[in-house]
Amino acid sequence: MGKRTRGVVLVGMVVALLLAGVGSYYASSSPDGLAKVAIDKGLDKGERAHTFGDAPLAGYAVRGVGDKRLSGGLAGLAGVGLTFLLGGAIAVGVRRRGAGVTQDEDHSGPASGEGGARS
Amino acid sequence: MHVPDGFINAPVSLGAGVVAVAGIAVCLRGARRELDDRTAPMAGLVAAFVFAVQMLNFPVAAGTSGHLLGGALAAILVGPYTGALCVAVVLLVQGVFFADGGLTALGVNIIDMSLVTVVVGYLVFRGLATVLPRSRTSIVGSAFVAALISVPVASLAFVGLYALGGTSDVPLRSVTIAMVGVHLLIGLGEAVITAFTVGSIMAVRPDLVYGARGIAPKVELRSSSVAA
Numbered sequence: 001m002g003k004r005t006r007g008v009v010l011v012g013m014v015v016a017l018l019l020a021g022v023g024s025y026y027a028s029s030s031p032d033g034l035a036k037v038a039i040d041k042g043l044d045k046g047e048r049a050h051t052f053g054d055a056p057l058a059g060y061a062v063r064g065v066g067d068k069r070l071s072g073g074l075a076g077l078a079g080v081g082l083t084f085l086l087g088g089a090i091a092v093g094v095r096r097r098g099a100g101v102t103q104d105e106d107h108s109g110p111a112s113g114e115g116g117a118r119s
Numbered sequence: 120m121h122v123p124d125g126f127i128n129a130p131v132s133l134g135a136g137v138v139a140v141a142g143i144a145v146c147l148r149g150a151r152r153e154l155d156d157r158t159a160p161m162a163g164l165v166a167a168f169v170f171a172v173q174m175l176n177f178p179v180a181a182g183t184s185g186h187l188l189g190g191a192l193a194a195i196l197v198g199p200y201t202g203a204l205c206v207a208v209v210l211l212v213q214g215v216f217f218a219d220g221g222l223t224a225l226g227v228n229i230i231d232m233s234l235v236t237v238v239v240g241y242l243v244f245r246g247l248a249t250v251l252p253r254s255r256t257s258i259v260g261s262a263f264v265a266a267l268i269s270v271p272v273a274s275l276a277f278v279g280l281y282a283l284g285g286t287s288d289v290p291l292r293s294v295t296i297a298m299v300g301v302h303l304l305i306g307l308g309e310a311v312i313t314a315f316t317v318g319s320i321m322a323v324r325p326d327l328v329y330g331a332r333g334i335a336p337k338v339e340l341r342s343s344s345v346a347a
Contacts (some may be wrong), residue, residue, distance in 0.1 A: 004324070005157050005158070005160060005161065005327065006160070006217035006322050007321070008161070008164075008320070008327060009164045010159065012164045012167075012168060013164060013167060015168070015171075016164070016167045016170070016171040016172075017171070019171040019172060019174070019175060020170065020171035020174050020229035023171075023174075023175055024171075024174040024175060024231060027174060027175045027176040027177070027184075027186075028176040028177055028178045028184035029176070029184075029189050030176070030178060030182050030183055030184040031182070031183065031184065032120065032121075032159030032176060032177065032183070032184050032185055032186060032305075033183060033184075033185050033274065033298070033301040033302050033305050033316040034120045034121070034122065034274070034277065034298070034302075036182065036301065037294065037297045037298050037301060039291065040297065041289050041290070041294045041297060042287050042289055043126060043281065043285065043287055043289055043294065044123075044125075044126065044287070044289040045126040045286065046126065046248075046287055047123050047124070047125040048124040048125035048308045049124070050123065050218040050221060050223070051122075051124070051214075051221075051222050052123060052215065052218050052222070053218050055215075055216060055217075055218055057216045057217050057218075059217065059218055059309035060174060060217055060219060062217070068142075072305070075176055075217070075316060076171065077279075078150045078216075079170050079171075079174075079212060079216070079217065080167045080170055080212075081167075081170050081315060082170075082211050082212050082216065083166040083167045083169070083170040083208055083209055084163040084164065084166060085163070086164050086166065086208050086211075086212060087163040087164075087165065087166025087167065087204070087208045088148075088159065088160055088162060088164075088166075089152075089163075089211075090162070090165025090204060090208065091150070091154050091158075091159040091160070091161075091162030091163060091201065091204075092159045092160075094147055094150050094151050094154060095150075095155055095158075095159045096152075096153065096154065096155045097156070107193060118240070
């Protein structure tokens with residue numbers, strides 16, 4: 001990643017981490033549009049519990065962390081990290097190699113997660 | 120708009136899964152043309168940013184909230200193929216790690232929230248940006264309209280899938296009206312967030328906005344006075 005792209009990615013990641021780690025606490029907890037319509041109109045009669053409903057991050061909360069703000073914030077940070085690594089790894093995997101600004105030092109960056117994302 | 124398990128029956132969920140996998144395969148091929156060493160990290164950022172903003176539910180009506188879907192935004196920033204992959208990554212992570220969106224509904228969710236929003240959002244964006252005068256305002260305005268339209272269309276796609284394989288017998292006409300109505304409101308939020316984000320990046324690095332390539336006016340890049 002060129003020097004200037006790195007700046008944008010860094011600033012953007014800080015913003016994403018702040019939004020997910022801090023801002024998410026202030027989000028509305030009302031059901032979203034689909035959930036509300038589902039309740040009102042009865043689309044949800046067949047709904048089943050999520051397969052991974054007991055997962056450590058299920059429901060955007062870290063299991064075992066009691067404080068809501070901390071629990072939700074940590075889950076948000078984890079999600080931002082996971083999506084960045086997976087999204088970045090796929091992009092690095094499919095990109096045109098050698099095109100754009102080539103910088104060898106970048107190989108320690110998103111490319112390190114590449115193996116895990118190729119499924 | 121994350122569909123949980125059990126809303127849509129097994130055959131239609133499976134069919135949606137097949138369509139979603141095919142769509143992802145097309146995107147993996149198409150993304151090669153959009154990504155190079157310089158822009159690949161942007162895809163990671165866009166996926167992370169969409170995940171973060173999807174956590175920020177905003178109120179739209181009494182007892183109802185909405186959040187960004189992000190397909191139009193992602194497509195405009197990193198290109199439609201890459202953008203669809205970014206949103207699909209978000210949906211996969213949400214479904215597997217956060218119990219948000221059923222695993223059997225992953226295909227439905229990828230169709231509604233990734234493929235449909237990207238295709239509709241990007242087509243509307245390019246259509247508008249091509250006919251409007253070349254300016255930053257046109258790009259931002261086109262992004263606003265594209266995002267606005269993408270959300271109710273995504274809700275229609277869900278209704279269509281529910282009509283095919285919904286597990287409950289519901290009045291489709293009133294469900295359609297309710298879904299499109301509330302998602303027009305959510306679309307307004309989507310439009311504001313998308314326009315603000317695209318506008319912010321256009322202000323500092325218009326060269327990193329994929330959808331503005333070949334449309335945006337030439338901008339003299341100076342790093343001194345435009346720090347975010």
